[in-house]
Amino acid sequence: MNTPTLETQRLLLRKFTAADLDALYEIFRDEEVNTFLPWLPLKSLDDARSFYEARYARAYRLPCAYRYAICLKAENIPIGYIHVASDDSHDLGYGLRREFWHRGIATEAGRAVIEQVRRDGIPYLTATHDVRNPRSGRVMQRLGMRYQYSYEEQWQPKNRLVLFRMYQLDLDGTEGRVFRRYWERSAVHFVESSP
Template sequence: MNTPVLKTKRLILRKFTKKDIQALFLILKDEEANQFLPWYPLKSLEEAKNFYEERYAAKYAQPQAYAYAVCLKEDDFPIGYIKVDLEEPHDFGYGLRKEFWHRGIATEAGKAVVEQVKKDGLAYITATHDKNNPRSGNVMKKLGMKYCYSYEEQWQPKDFPVIFRMYQLNFDGNTDFVCQKYWNESEKHFIEA
């Protein structure tokens, strides 16, 4: 099973490979695109190679992984990434090079991944976004995710406080279930009106 290739109208979602190090570097080096991501922008191809080994090659060695390169069909060159963690709380995340923003690509890729994890029997997914990045929340809403609560975290490795909004989408019919992981880990948590 591992990581099935997914295709949409405009996109191919597939595994990153060693041949994609340059593309991964282009995705992860941009300061604006990485402002809301939990790592610093990459500075070199060597850092991109290490990122690939730690974040992708290790995941692909597992029996199942949802860690995709987002590629345009016309050239199969990665312009972003999208993932769902198998570990609880099944965190869903994505990022795109900024020249591909505002085209519905994250939503299109997200719908394909959501369908796949639902088909594979995951009970739910969660996603969080910095409250200063509402565009990310808009993608979550377009995928059918519902806002549940907000919490403050001393964000690592950048080490500053961030208020995150947590969204969730349940697939198992249990509409009342809300993952409490972030709520319980944070002393400052609340529901925004």
């Protein structure tokens, strides 16, 4: 089991392939789409190729990699991505091309991935969003995630100070567990009364 293909009513979630470089470039080159992503926008197809190799092809060689292209079933062309980190954060991340925003696509994809990782025995997921991007937080809430705390981080490679909100979803029935790595490594952290 590496990256099983998932289907929803509207979507096909599958691996990115080398044939997807044009679509990958379209997703990651848009400055507005990439405002709240950690990496810099791609500038060329060569950048897209390097990005694909580093973030996707390498991950797909691991025994388990939850790194999906989000495709509309009708076209099977990537319009976004969704992933779960392979480290102990099990961090859920997602992004879509701008013309597909506000259609519930990230939520629909997130539900499918959550069910897959639950079946695979992942005990919890985390997700973070920049406080200036509350729409991403609303996706987390629609997925059943709960706010835990806020923290500051000097974000690289963009080298800017960001205030993040951290959400968590327990998948194994454990209550009260809080993933604390971000809290512990940040000198500025706190719980907001109404995030």
